Amino acid sequence: MNAVLAERAARGTLFQPVDIGHPLYAAVTDPQTAFWALVDKNKVHEANRDPDLLAAYGAKAGQFEQELHALRFGLKPSGVYLNPTERCNLNCTYCYLPDTQRSSGTHMSAEILHASLGKLRDYFRSVMPADRKPRAIFHGAEPLMNALAVFEAIDAFADDFVFGLQTNGTLLDDKALDFLTSRNVSIGLSLDGPVADITDATRRTWGGKSVHDKVLRAMEKLRGYGSWSVITTCTTENLPYLTRMVELFHAHEVPTCMLNTLRCTLPGARGVKPADGDMAKAFFAAMDRTYELYQESGRKLMVANFANILIGILAPTARRLMCDISPCGGGRAFFALAADGSLYPCSEFIGLPRFNGGSLLLGGVEAALDSAAFREVTTRDVDRFSPCGDCAIRHFCGSPCPAEAVEMNGGMDKIGAFCDFYKEQVNYALRLIADGKADDYLWDGWDEGTETVFALS
Incomplete structure (x- = not known):
């Protein structure tokens, strides 16, 4: 020593x-x-x-x-979130994008989207191994509001990217489903309640109409597809129903879900933010129920955001998501392309103009990564500010999210919105490890390719 x-x-x-x-x-x-x-x-x-x-x-x-x-501090980006439109047909209470963008924003033209993907392809080829493709996720607002441009881009760049699409599911008709599934595009949906009344409390159209049944129909059509998932954003409205949510997902054979904490970047989300203790109680009850369902059926329902916490403890460099490490993945493992062609560290920042890193087509990726806007995010270091700097589990949590830390709590040197919940989530994960249950909450084969470098009985 x-x-x-x-x-x-x-x-x-x-x-x-x-x-x-x-x-x-x-x-x-x-x-x-x-x-x-x-x-x-x-x-x-x-x-x-x-x-x-x-x-x-x-x-x-x-x-x-x-x-x-x-x-x-040593990663190079290997993925991009593509926002091909500012518009969305829903007006969700907690959205991180301003309502003016979502209601009357612009679409990215097919020509600009193609030119952008060409520029991105060239960048990723310069920083990634030749045998790996970058991930490109079409993301919010609602990408299927600009479906024609999106679908043309997927076909044009099929050999250059692994594509995914995150959608609210309301525009996912048979034609769109056939296109995406035939090209093995990963599909993410969103559903916030086991019944319409709960979903509708935070996710509705601009005219106030329910979208619950449309998402259920999309889930039923995706049953058996190899690459799809559903996100539930946890709010005061649906927190008492998280256990019913995982039961619904398991019954619909959803392979992977996420039970996400709110991102409290904009004020609308803060109005439906659960207390940390309430969040922990409901979340752990839902996780316990996924374990019971696995024991009963032999079929796992992966809760990806929690699985990532487990992996981040068991094998830190094998984690798949980058929100629970500091600095986070924004501007390091991935970045976001806005509908106007600007680059941001993450989609969470698109409603915050000061984090605009410049134009992709005019300045390029390298210039954005080196911009003051990006460096403010990529240099956020929990070792350097209180209370994170004294926290024993700070690198299993990461004090997410920098966007909400700035907007909600006043600076990059502040904690995020759910400090106490994240601590309890790590404790819950360590209890599972102590009881020999961790593998039951992880993907089968999660440790393939990993190496045990420390073990002491």
């Missing part, structure tokens, strides 16, 4: 204790490397004096620190 680690251990600050609420185990972490271990909860304060743990960790700490630094 090097002198710095030895000194920290002598001061009792190398391993920080975490009460995970388990009857037998607590956790200790070194947040500087995202290392963790489960220990006897009655002996948690002995970790900094355990010679076996100290020796084993000391031999690997440098490697862990390098890997975490590379994950946080």
